[in-house]
Amino acid sequence: MTDDVQDNATRKSADATRKYANMIWQYRQAETIAEMIHLGDKLDLFKAMANAGPLSADELAAKTGLHPRWLLEWMRLQAAARVLAYCGDDHFELPSEASDLLANREASGFAASSFMGGHTPEQLAGLMESFKTGIGKTYESDGPETVAKSEARHRVAAERSVVPKMIPALEGVAAKLEYGALVADVGCGDGALVIALAKAYPRSRFHAMDPSRFAVEHVEQRAAENELTNIRAFAAPAECFPLPEQYDLIITFDCMHDMTQPQAAIEEIYRRLVDDGTWFIKDIRSKPSFEDNLRNPMLAMMYGFSLFTCMASAMSEPGGAGLGTLGFNPEVAERMSRKAGFARFKLHDFRDPGNLYYEVRR
Ligand SMILES: C[S@@+](CC[C@H](N)C(=O)[O-])C[C@H]1O[C@@H](n2cnc3c(N)ncnc32)[C@H](O)[C@@H]1O
Numbered sequence: 001m002t003d004d005v006q007d008n009a010t011r012k013s014a015d016a017t018r019k020y021a022n023m024i025w026q027y028r029q030a031e032t033i034a035e036m037i038h039l040g041d042k043l044d045l046f047k048a049m050a051n052a053g054p055l056s057a058d059e060l061a062a063k064t065g066l067h068p069r070w071l072l073e074w075m076r077l078q079a080a081a082r083v084l085a086y087c088g089d090d091h092f093e094l095p096s097e098a099s100d101l102l103a104n105r106e107a108s109g110f111a112a113s114s115f116m117g118g119h120t121p122e123q124l125a126g127l128m129e130s131f132k133t134g135i136g137k138t139y140e141s142d143g144p145e146t147v148a149k150s151e152a153r154h155r156v157a158a159e160r161s162v163v164p165k166m167i168p169a170l171e172g173v174a175a176k177l178e179y180g181a182l183v184a185d186v187g188c189g190d191g192a193l194v195i196a197l198a199k200a201y202p203r204s205r206f207h208a209m210d211p212s213r214f215a216v217e218h219v220e221q222r223a224a225e226n227e228l229t230n231i232r233a234f235a236a237p238a239e240c241f242p243l244p245e246q247y248d249l250i251i252t253f254d255c256m257h258d259m260t261q262p263q264a265a266i267e268e269i270y271r272r273l274v275d276d277g278t279w280f281i282k283d284i285r286s287k288p289s290f291e292d293n294l295r296n297p298m299l300a301m302m303y304g305f306s307l308f309t310c311m312a313s314a315m316s317e318p319g320g321a322g323l324g325t326l327g328f329n330p331e332v333a334e335r336m337s338r339k340a341g342f343a344r345f346k347l348h349d350f351r352d353p354g355n356l357y358y359e360v361r362r
Contacts, residue, residue, distance in 0.1 A: 033081045034115050036074060041102070041112035045074070049094035050103035054087035105152045108160055113152060119308065127308065136312030136320070139189075139258070140212035147190055147214045154192035162193060163200045166280075166350055170359050173249055173278050177201040181248035184209060184272070186238045186265075187255025191219030194251075198228045208233040209242065238265035246274045253282040254355070257328040258313040260320035266340040270362075279342070279360040283333065285353070286326040293326060302326055333358055 057072035311324030
């Protein structure tokens with residue numbers, strides 16, 4: 001090899017190392033920015049800045065009652081990250097396109113509540129332990145605090161989209177609910193959907209089910225606050241419904257991939273539907289192959305959710321199926337449904353960028 005060729009190779013390798021290091025540090029920077037978006041949401045800073053034009057730290061302090069020096073550092077960070085626009089002379093503005101994402105809790109696109117401020121050392125230790133034992137953790141083991149973390153977003157989606165647009169798109173379902181039907185919301189979580197449905201269809205009865213007792217307590221509390229007498233909540237997994245009832249509609253939203261025994265759950269759902277009943281599924285928009293999913297620009301984040309939450313839940317007992325966040329794709333959903341005896345499987349694309357919907361019948 002000549003000296004020139006060797007120099008070139010060394011330079012190329014140094015460039016590659018620099019580029020790679022830059023990428024790694026971008027991720028570290030994103031972690032910090034995410035924490036500070038979470039903080040801004042918790043302190044209502046985005047809300048205070050929405051439609052306020054350019055503000056100095058003193059002006060934001062006057063609006064919020066918070067300390068200006070700390071606000072200035074936070075504003076500079078957000079401007080460096082392009083989350084706030086820098087207007088010169090230490091004035092900062094929340095761009096109008098950020099309002100729904102960061103400041104408006106009632107907007108369907110509100111995202112700030114998804115920034116959770118990192119994980120505790122205990123959660124990280126638990127995850128490391130899972131890598132050794134193979135056993136994950138249930139949603140309940142995260143405690144009561146996490147149950148309602150996305151409730152506002154779920155409520156807006158339920159009231160603006162699921163009730164007025166999706167339910168009417170399911171064959172015959174809206175008419176049954178108007179008349180008076182029995183509905184199970186399986187893996188109900190914070191219950192935002194079942195509360196919206198129970199309000200919209202007062203003649204129908206709703207059974208909310210979730211293995212997490214914190215979820216069940218939360219739904220019971222929300223039902224009481226809303227003076228809804230047509231909801232009952234049960235601590236139960238999908239594999240084993242708590243009452244010997246048959247349902248006109250069974251809903252599983254964003255939970256099939258979290259289950260340790262999804263096939264057993266689908267078989268129980270099959271048994272628990274009346275003959276012309278409907279199983280309505282929402283699950284993460286994904287493709288069967290990893291190669292195809294690589295086109296999703298948020299894919300790495302999805303795998304992060306899976307390791308911390310979805311796959312952890314789906315592996316929370318020995319022999320857990322472990323589908324994980326991306327695991328209940330259309331191919332898997334259809335195969336498992338047909339195996340349980342379902343004959344009709346319809347994919348609905350309601351233009352939800354993160355999820356697909358399935359209408360399944362006998
Ligand atoms: C991501 S949350 C979704 C909650 C709610 N359906 C929603 O759309 O917001 C997943 C829920 O599935 C529940 N879950 C986990 N394993 C389950 C099982 N075997 N049967 C029923 N629900 C289960 C969890 O407790 C959790 O509340």
